[in-house]
Amino acid sequence: xxxxxxxxxxxxxxxxxxxxxxxxxxxxxxxxxxxxxxxxxxxxxxxxxxxxxxxxxxxxxxxxxxxxxxxxxxxxxxxxxxxxxxxxxxxxxxxxxxxxxxxxxxxxxxxxxxxxxxxxxxxxxxxxxxxxxxxxxxxxxxxxxxxxxxxxxxxxxxxxxxxxxxxxxxxxxxxxxxxxxxxxxxxxxxxxxxxxxxxxxxxxxxxxxxxxxxxxxxxxxxxxxxxxxxxxxxxxxxxxxxxxxxxxxxxxxxxxxxxxxxxxxxxxxxx
Numbered sequence: 001x002x003x004x005x006x007x008x009x010x011x012x013x014x015x016x017x018x019x020x021x022x023x024x025x026x027x028x029x030x031x032x033x034x035x036x037x038x039x040x041x042x043x044x045x046x047x048x049x050x051x052x053x054x055x056x057x058x059x060x061x062x063x064x065x066x067x068x069x070x071x072x073x074x075x076x077x078x079x080x081x082x083x084x085x086x087x088x089x090x091x092x093x094x095x096x097x098x099x100x101x102x103x104x105x106x107x108x109x110x111x112x113x114x115x116x117x118x119x120x121x122x123x124x125x126x127x128x129x130x131x132x133x134x135x136x137x138x139x140x141x142x143x144x145x146x147x148x149x150x151x152x153x154x155x156x157x158x159x160x161x162x163x164x165x166x167x168x169x170x171x172x173x174x175x176x177x178x179x180x181x182x183x184x185x186x187x188x189x190x191x192x193x194x195x196x197x198x199x200x201x202x203x204x205x206x207x208x209x210x211x212x213x214x215x216x217x218x219x220x221x222x223x224x225x226x227x228x229x230x231x232x233x234x235x236x237x238x239x240x241x242x243x244x245x246x247x248x249x250x251x252x253x254x255x256x257x258x259x260x261x262x263x264x265x266x267x268x269x270x271x
Contacts (some may be wrong), residue, residue: 023145033065036127044082089269102227102234102258103135105268107260110137110166110236113118117254119240123234124160127152128169129179131160133175133180134234143241145218157182159222160237162198162208167224167233206259210239211247219245221255223262229269236262 037053045053045155051061062190065083070089106123107127114137115123123135130152138144148155153175155161165173177195181188194213201209207221214220227234238254239245 030054030060030174031064031068034061034068035085038085040148044077044080044084046080046082050083079148102229102269104230104264106135106236106261106265107137109181110135113137113238113254113257113261114139116257117238117240117245117249119245120236121150121236121238122146122147122160124153124164124237126155126164129155129176129183131158131164131235132157132192141240141244145239145241145246156195156252157210158214158237159210159220159239160209160211160235163197163202163222163224163235163237166199166208167197167226202227205251205255207255208235212242217242219247219250221250221258223258225262225266227268227269229264231269234265236265 009214019252032240033054033056035048036222037050043089043257045062047058047065050056050065051058054061056064065074065076069076069083069086072086072170074089075086076083080087110121110123118139118141120139121137122133124131124133126132131154131236133147133149133151145194153160155164165176168176177192180191180195184191198208201207205221207223210218210220210222212218218239219242222237236258238250238258
């Protein structure tokens with residue numbers, strides 16, 4: 001039995017850059033938004049579905065999907081005006097992940113921690129208003145989180161995202177808070193309180209906490225670190241369904257090992 005995540009892609013933010021940024025290429029940003037709107041394990045999407053998700057005019061989406069299809073990043077389903085991710089995109093993703101040596105360096109420690117905790121341990125990077133898994137290790141257990149490389153979790157409610165927010169610069173944090181607020185004003189008071197509490201937790205425990213905040217049946221903690229080598233801040237989490245991973249065990253037994261793993265990876269790629 002595996003616990004499935006909530007359906008649908010996580011919020012990705014805005015396709016448009018600052019009005020005064022003359023170097024920002026809006027057409028490129030929109031094309032990347034179209035590629036990013038396909039959820040994990042999702043099938044074909046039509047132009048109208050893509051337009052709704054990306055908040056773009058249908059005519060604009062039609063031109064973008066045509067261009068991406070010609071380049072091989074999308075594949076048009078025969079006999080239908082709908083699209084799947086193309087082989088060029090898969091090849092590009094594989095090359096990008098292969099270039100992240102940090103995954104190979106982190107994998108042994110992540111697997112050891114997953115085995116010790118009987119849980120899932122993942123390495124993630126920021127993807128706009130989400131955290132995207134770039135590596136994942138699991139224990140051999142009957143009940144586990146159905147998350148893998150490429151999965152995304154919300155930056156505001158997940159332990160992985162909250163750890164990132166705690167370690168990023170003040171300017172980036174303020175910009176993130178503004179974007180989260182603008183995306184969901186109704187949920188903002190609760191999200192803001194959760195993030196502010198997460199910052200206090202990080203000071204107290206040296207890690208971020210999410211006990212039922214991302215999903216009611218999931219407990220997780222996470223630590224962020226700077227791998228060096230020009231790569232962005234990353235986060236490592238450890239999580240599992242609440243029925244097999246209790247809060248006290250995470251804080252007392254898993255937390256020191258998770259912090260030690262993140263510490264061992266800090267600056268590991270050098271300058």
